[in-house]
Amino acid sequence: MKKVVYTLCFMCSIRCPIKVVVEDDEIVSIEGNPYVGAMKGGVCPKGAAATGLLNDTERLQAPMIRTGPRGSGQWKRVSWDEALDYTAEKCKEIFSKYGSKSAVWCERTNFITDLSKTFTKAIGTPNYFTHDALCKGSVNTACRSLFGYTDAQISVDYGNTKHIVLYGRNIFEAIEVKAVNNLLDAMGKGAKLTYVDPRVTITAAKSTRYLMIRPGTDLALNYALMNVIIKERLFDAEYVDRWVDGFEKLRTFVDRYTPEWAEEETGIPANEIVALAQELGEAKPSVIFHYGYRGANHPNEIYFRRSLLILNALMGSIEAKGGIFFKKGPKDAGHKAGLRNYSSQKFPKMEDTRRFDGCGQDKYPIADPAHGVGGMFPLAVLNEDPYPIKVLFAFRFDPLYSIPDLNQNLKALEKLDLIVSIDINWGGITWMSDVVLPESTFLERSDPIKMFPGLKPAPYRRVQCVTPRYDTKPGWWIVKALAERLGAGEYFPYESIEDIWNYQLADLGLKPEDFEAKGFVELSDKPIWWDRKDGLKFKPPSGKIEFVSSLMEEHGFPSFPPYEKLETPESTFRLMVGRCAAHTHVATQNNPYLNELVSENVLWINNKKAEALGIKNNEMVEVSSKVGKGTLRAFVTDLIHPEAVFILHGFGHQEAGCTRSYKRGVADTLLQEHIMDTIGGSPALDHTLVSVKKA
Amino acid sequence: MGAYCISTDPQRCIACHACEVHCKAKNNVPQGASLGKIVILGPKLVNGVPRMSALFLPCFHCEDAWCIGACPTEAIRRRAKDGIVYIVADLCAGCKACITACPWNIPQWNPQTGKAIKCDLCMDRIDEGLEPACVAACTTNALRFGKPGELSQETREAYGQAVLSKGFAG
Ligand code: SF4
Ligand code: SF4
Numbered sequence: 001m002k003k004v005v006y007t008l009c010f011m012c013s014i015r016c017p018i019k020v021v022v023e024d025d026e027i028v029s030i031e032g033n034p035y036v037g038a039m040k041g042g043v044c045p046k047g048a049a050a051t052g053l054l055n056d057t058e059r060l061q062a063p064m065i066r067t068g069p070r071g072s073g074q075w076k077r078v079s080w081d082e083a084l085d086y087t088a089e090k091c092k093e094i095f096s097k098y099g100s101k102s103a104v105w106c107e108r109t110n111f112i113t114d115l116s117k118t119f120t121k122a123i124g125t126p127n128y129f130t131h132d133a134l135c136k137g138s139v140n141t142a143c144r145s146l147f148g149y150t151d152a153q154i155s156v157d158y159g160n161t162k163h164i165v166l167y168g169r170n171i172f173e174a175i176e177v178k179a180v181n182n183l184l185d186a187m188g189k190g191a192k193l194t195y196v197d198p199r200v201t202i203t204a205a206k207s208t209r210y211l212m213i214r215p216g217t218d219l220a221l222n223y224a225l226m227n228v229i230i231k232e233r234l235f236d237a238e239y240v241d242r243w244v245d246g247f248e249k250l251r252t253f254v255d256r257y258t259p260e261w262a263e264e265e266t267g268i269p270a271n272e273i274v275a276l277a278q279e280l281g282e283a284k285p286s287v288i289f290h291y292g293y294r295g296a297n298h299p300n301e302i303y304f305r306r307s308l309l310i311l312n313a314l315m316g317s318i319e320a321k322g323g324i325f326f327k328k329g330p331k332d333a334g335h336k337a338g339l340r341n342y343s344s345q346k347f348p349k350m351e352d353t354r355r356f357d358g359c360g361q362d363k364y365p366i367a368d369p370a371h372g373v374g375g376m377f378p379l380a381v382l383n384e385d386p387y388p389i390k391v392l393f394a395f396r397f398d399p400l401y402s403i404p405d406l407n408q409n410l411k412a413l414e415k416l417d418l419i420v421s422i423d424i425n426w427g428g429i430t431w432m433s434d435v436v437l438p439e440s441t442f443l444e445r446s447d448p449i450k451m452f453p454g455l456k457p458a459p460y461r462r463v464q465c466v467t468p469r470y471d472t473k474p475g476w477w478i479v480k481a482l483a484e485r486l487g488a489g490e491y492f493p494y495e496s497i498e499d500i501w502n503y504q505l506a507d508l509g510l511k512p513e514d515f516e517a518k519g520f521v522e523l524s525d526k527p528i529w530w531d532r533k534d535g536l537k538f539k540p541p542s543g544k545i546e547f548v549s550s551l552m553e554e555h556g557f558p559s560f561p562p563y564e565k566l567e568t569p570e571s572t573f574r575l576m577v578g579r580c581a582a583h584t585h586v587a588t589q590n591n592p593y594l595n596e597l598v599s600e601n602v603l604w605i606n607n608k609k610a611e612a613l614g615i616k617n618n619e620m621v622e623v624s625s626k627v628g629k630g631t632l633r634a635f636v637t638d639l640i641h642p643e644a645v646f647i648l649h650g651f652g653h654q655e656a657g658c659t660r661s662y663k664r665g666v667a668d669t670l671l672q673e674h675i676m677d678t679i680g681g682s683p684a685l686d687h688t689l690v691s692v693k694k695a
Numbered sequence: 696m697g698a699y700c701i702s703t704d705p706q707r708c709i710a711c712h713a714c715e716v717h718c719k720a721k722n723n724v725p726q727g728a729s730l731g732k733i734v735i736l737g738p739k740l741v742n743g744v745p746r747m748s749a750l751f752l753p754c755f756h757c758e759d760a761w762c763i764g765a766c767p768t769e770a771i772r773r774r775a776k777d778g779i780v781y782i783v784a785d786l787c788a789g790c791k792a793c794i795t796a797c798p799w800n801i802p803q804w805n806p807q808t809g810k811a812i813k814c815d816l817c818m819d820r821i822d823e824g825l826e827p828a829c830v831a832a833c834t835t836n837a838l839r840f841g842k843p844g845e846l847s848q849e850t851r852e853a854y855g856q857a858v859l860s861k862g863f864a865g
Contacts, residue, residue, distance in 0.1 A: 029721065031832045040836040048716035048832065172709040177834055184707050184835055202710050205738035205747035581711035593716045596726055638740055 006033055006519025008450070008462040010442035011046035011053070012584040013108065014176045015450070017519055018043060020443070020465045027051050027443065027466060035518040038159070038178035045582050047177075049593035053441055054469060058590060058658050059425050060438035061470035070413070071432050073656050080473065080481070087435050088485030090418045094390045100124040101352050102388055106374060107131070107395035108585075111447035111462060112475040115492070116395060117343040119479050122488035124348060127356045127389070129372025131397050131585075138680025139295035140368045142305035145549035145559075146313070148539020150368060153327050155454060156290065158182035160322035162283035163192040165276075167218050167308070168297070169290045172203045174579040186322075192283070194276060196221065198576065198641035199604065209276070215574040215644040215686065216298050216566045217266040222289075222307035223563060224262030224270075225277050226254040229314055234281025236316025243536055244313055246547030246559070253560040265565060267641075284315040286322025298687050302680030303561070306549075313545045319530050326530065326537075327453035330508065333523040337507035339451050339459060345491055356380040356389055359681065365555045367681030375403055375676050375683045378412035390417040392429075395475070396439070400428030401586040401650065404672035404683050405627050422478055425587055428667075431655040438472040445474035446497040449504050449515070455527035459508070461501070461515040476500060557679050572689040573605070573645040575625065577668040586650040589661035600665035602635040604646035605692060610636040613692060620695035623647075623666065625688050627673050630666030631695045645692060697756035697778025699816060700843050701830060702850075703733075707837035708749035710735045714829035714838060721817060721828035728803035730754070730814040731829045751829070751838055754801045754814035756780045762813070765796030770811075774818065781815035784808070816840075 005020045009030070017033035030050055032039025053059065063083035068074025078086075094102060104127040105120050107113065113130070120128045132140070139151040147154070158164070159182035172180060187193060187206075195207035198215045213221060229235050230251050240247055259270035280287050289311040295301055309318075317323030330338040355361055357376035360369035367373050377399060381389045392399075392413075400409050406428075413419065413432055421433040430436055439445075447462040473481075480492040494500045501512040514521050530536050540546040548559045568574055582597040583589060589599075603621055615621055617636040622629055623645070630652065640646055652667030668685070675684040710733070718724065718731040730753065737747035756773075760780050763771045770786035771793055773779070782793075782802070787810040793802040794811060802813040817827040825831060830840040839846060 029828065029832070041831055042834040042836060043713065043717070043832045044834045045711050045713040045716045048713045048720055051720050173711075175709070175711060175834065180709065181835055188706070200738050200740065200745045202738060202747065205745040206709070207745070210745050581709070581713075592726060593719060597712050597716070639738060639745075 002028060005463055005465045006035070006515075007465060008442070008460055008519070009043065009047045009050065010110070010462070011050055011588065016043065016047060016177050017460060018047065022465050025466050027054065032177060033519055035520075036178070038181045040181050042177055042181070044175045044177055045597060046584055046588060046594065049588070049591050050441075050443060052591045052593040053424070054443050054466070056590070056592065058660070060423060060430065060436060060472070062438060063471070064436040066434045070419075070434070073431070075436070080471075083435055083437060084481050084485055087418070087420055087482065090434075091391060091486060094417050098388050098390050099351060101126060101350075103127060103391035103393065104129070104356055104377065104389055105393040105395065106377070106397045106399060108397045110396065110475070111450050112479060114341050114343050114448065115476055115479045118345070118491050119483055119488070121343060121347040122483055122491040123486050124350050126350060126353050129357065129359075129374045129377070131374065131402060133367070133371040133374045133681055134296060134402050134683055136292065136295040136682065137367055137371065137373060138301035138677045138682035139292045139305045140371065141366055141680040142295075142302050142309060143291070144368070145302075145306060145366070145551045146309050146540075146545050146547070147318075149326065151291065153453070154291075154324055155327055156288055157322050157325055158288075159186055160286060161186050161191050161288050162286040162322055163194070163280055164288040164290060165194040165196065165280070166203060166290045167196045167292070168578070169293050170197070170201045170203045170578060172206055173201055173581050174293060175581050192279070198644040199578075199646050200639035201578075211268050211272065212641055214265065214267045215568070215576060215641060219300055219304040219307055220257070220262045220265040220563055221268060221273065222304070222311060223254050223257035224259045224273050225311060226250065226307070226314065227257050228259060228274050228277035229281065229311070230254060232277070232281070234277055234284075235314040236284055239285070239316030239532070240314060242533070243538070243544050244547060245540075245542040245544040249560065250310065250547045257563065280315060285317045285320035287315050287317050288312070288323055289315075291324070294685075296677075296682035296685045299675055299677050299684045300564070301677035301682045301684065305680070310547060313547075318545070319532060319536055321529075325455060327457070328455060328524070328528040329453040329457050330451065330523055332528050333457050335508060335523060339449060339504045339508065340506055342491065342503075347491070352387070354386045356386070358386070364678075364681050366551055366557070366679065373681040374399070375674070375681070378403060378405070378409050378674070381412040381415050382408070392416050392419045394419070394421040394423070394429045394433070396423050398427045398429045398586050400432065401667055401669050403674075404669050404685065404688075405674040406667055406670040407628055408674060409669070422475060425590065426655040426657050427586055428654070431657070437478050438470065439475050439478065440468045440472040444468040444472065447474065448476060448497075448500050452520075455529070456522050456524045457528075458520045458522045459510070460520040461512070552679075568643045569689065572691055573609075574643055574686060575623070575668075575671055575688045575690045576644050576646045576686045577649045577672075578646065580648055583648070583650050589650055589653055589664070590658035592660065595660040598648070599660070600632070601648035601651040602633045602665070603692065604635050604637060604640045606640050606642040606644075607636050607638050609642050610634065613694070615692070615694055621692050622695045623671060623690050623692050625671045625673060625690045628670040630670055632666045645690065697773070697780065698842055699756070699777065699779075699840060700846065701751055701753055701827070702839045702846055703749055703751040704837045704839070705748045705750070707835045708733070709835055709837075710747065710749055711834050713832065713834045714751060717828040717832045718814075722812070724803070724812065725805050725807050728805060728812065730803060730812065749837070752799075753816065753827075753829070754780065755799075756816070761796040761798060762793035762802055765792040767792060777821075779816055779818050780813070781818060782811060782813055784810055787811055
């Protein structure tokens with residue numbers, strides 16, 4: 001008998017709503033949830049490859065304890081009890097010497113994030129960080145500096161936009177199914193797409209205007225756009241008057257940044273900049289300057305991300321149809337409360353609240369402690385600053401391939417006494433771990449319910465579709481089992497997923513059965529918009545969008561420091577990294593289907609530059625930076641700016657157990673220098689200079 | 696293509712290749728083979744402007760199919776009711792005659808079973824009233840499945856409506 005399950009994909013972090021058909025404990029099909037119109041029944045290649053993951057004999061299959069040296073691939077399979085007891089014994093030993101603060105928990109945000117936070121609070125360590133910080137820490141900080149909300153609390157109304165400007169937001173390759181479909185619908189109705197990137201991507205090929213910009217100079221383009229928008233009074237004057245604080249400061253500041261000045265810096269003709277500003281002025285307020293998906297490119301990241309948000313504010317597109325909107329939660333929909341959290345229980349007082357990354361404290365005072373500053377992890381370990389870090393819990397997050405400077409990361413691992421990973425697949429960190437706790441895939445487990453705020457807020461549920469293929473467990477089970485052995489079991493008052501669901505839903509007046517029919521429950525029938533005249537709830541002290549940010553100024557960071565020119569020395573290139581539709585971060589390169597689509601990364605290099613270096617298409621080249629070097633195939637093309645070279649993120653795996661991805665391509669973190677946006681908290685992933693020669 | 700055809704909307708297609716993966720997962724297609732294939736032109740610069748296009752190529756289910764004629768064991772058949780050309784796996788001897796006979800080499804080789812395999816438009820799904828896996832779960836709804844006449848009607852209707860509504864908007 002076939003059964004239909006409405007659940008949530010987790011082949012990437014977007015977590016699209018899907019409809020899974022199951023028969024005899026096997027997956028028959030995976031399609032977009034038909035009750036969510038924008039899915040259009042679709043599922044991207046990664047979602048399509050979910051059965052490749054489910055049935056993969058090369059993924060983690062049982063708890064394991066390392067028997068040989070770290071990274072040697074020598075393991076013994078053990079029972080869950082043995083693995084958990086061993087982990088707890090080791091932790092207790094280490095904590096008795098260094099305190100529980102010597103443990104760091106890092107993860108890719110997921111549906112048990114509330115329980116991971118409960119875990120760190122219950123065992124008494126302030127050291128928790130998420131992958132978000134490495135991907136978009138500066139976007140988060142920029143948002144809070146202007147609106148008082150994080151980037152996770154805003155979103156984009158693609159379907160109604162008249163003109164969207166994407167800066168390297170390669171929306172048609174780094175896919176969110178709903179966003180892609182909404183934008184394609186809008187374009188079908190005549191919406192314009194301007195795409196700015198040193199590289200011609202699929203998004204560039206589908207755009208209505210493509211601007212090949214000099215790498216690293218996007219901020220200069222934006223200052224010139226502001227200059228034109230203000231001089232030619234193309235902005236939404238009414239909106240700016242009502243909702244913006246610090247407009248005059250901005251006007252004076254951008255006065256010097258003319259289109260002609262920007263042409264020199266960016267390589268984009270001044271008349272194109274003026275034309276773009278004028279077109280956007282006509283389409284306002286249904287325009288979007290996309291504030292970024294990954295926002296971790298250059299050291300001035302926070303200022304670039306702020307400039308995008310400021311441009312939206314000038315266009316009056318914040319909380320406008322076809323612009324940017326604030327996501328509404330259960331309270332906006334008239335509910336007294338939302339989902340109940342475990343992490344808001346009362347916990348024992350922490351002995352030492354100083355964090356490893358100084359986030360929200362001395363080192364990164366205005367970055368968001370909810371995500372931390374993951375880039376600081378290797379430095380904190382190596383320098384024992386502010387104290388020794390000895391234990392790492394890595395939950396579906398791979399610091400080795402995510403934090404720049406792989407060699408430095410490896411050195412930091414040497415100083416750790418215990419590395420525990422909870423994951424689905426082998427990866428850089430799992431391979432280097434002491435204990436591996438395998439999690440069930442999203443098709444084999446149920447998860448806590450997740451609230452998706454938006455114009456129509458709705459909680460969604462992930463439910464198990466098939467029985468686990470191997471000896472794996474759900475994350476919520478693993479974290480509780482660990483806590484129990486560390487004397488913190490009381491903070492995890494559940495036995496089953498049903499207990500968790502009932503606890504979460506208690507204040508919302510919903511029951512788990514309410515999710516059977518569609519996989520989600522909409523809390524509002526109509527989209528909820530705030531009133532643009534009087535109802536915008538900006539949080540900074542002025543109650544407005546603060547161009548001059550009190551958050552920043554109070555901590556000694558200027559709101560408008562002068563633009564610093566960026567030089568790319570002759571004979572070097574800016575190394576850029578990015579994504580393709582076939583892979584998720586560093587996690588899917590060994591998936592049989594996805595590996596077949598894209599099995600290695602290649603070095604995109606400009607044809608004229610390649611010719612000068614004597615490099616031919618498909619030849620092996622050596623790429624080297626200050627911190628590392630690697631060899632891979634060259635893709636010689638006119639589709640990239642001469643000052644840039646590009647590789648896909650996520651390749652160069654060294655885990656011998658993964659035969660399809662083993663030693664294919666080069667890891668971007670091997671080449672990337674550890675450069676940070678020291679205000680916003682993102683690493684500068686596209687800032688490293690490299691040289692290239694024939695291998 | 697027998698009674699059916701699959702058309703591609705290059706405006707919507709984003710070259711993500713999900714259609715191929717959906718096909719492979721549904722039909723258990725081994726590595727190296729693909730029953731349905733999305734062919735992508737570009738991205739490339741045409742007079743400095745980036746361009747791209749796409750065309751999905753499953754089996755054509757030809758009226759007068761070369762593969763059927765070439766098969767010595769009568770393993771390849773045409774379904775009477777809708778003209779779908781399919782392989783009866785048990786009868787396939789693995790001689791590969793169909794692969795070479797087809798002008799586009801559309802039948803594929805399964806090294807695990809030693810037999811030829813080919814697109815049957817997911818006829819089990821069609822019999823359940825569903826669309827082929829590639830079409831149903833294309834990321835962007837860029838693929839359309841139907842009878843050639845229907846597709847033409849729908850496309851003309853949609854185009855006409857768009858032209859007319861532009862007049863209204865003015
Ligand atoms: S974008 Fe793809 S992988 Fe990510 S959740 Fe959606 S279907 Fe799954
Ligand atoms: S799944 Fe759809 S959008 Fe993706 S390549 Fe195939 S036809 Fe194009």
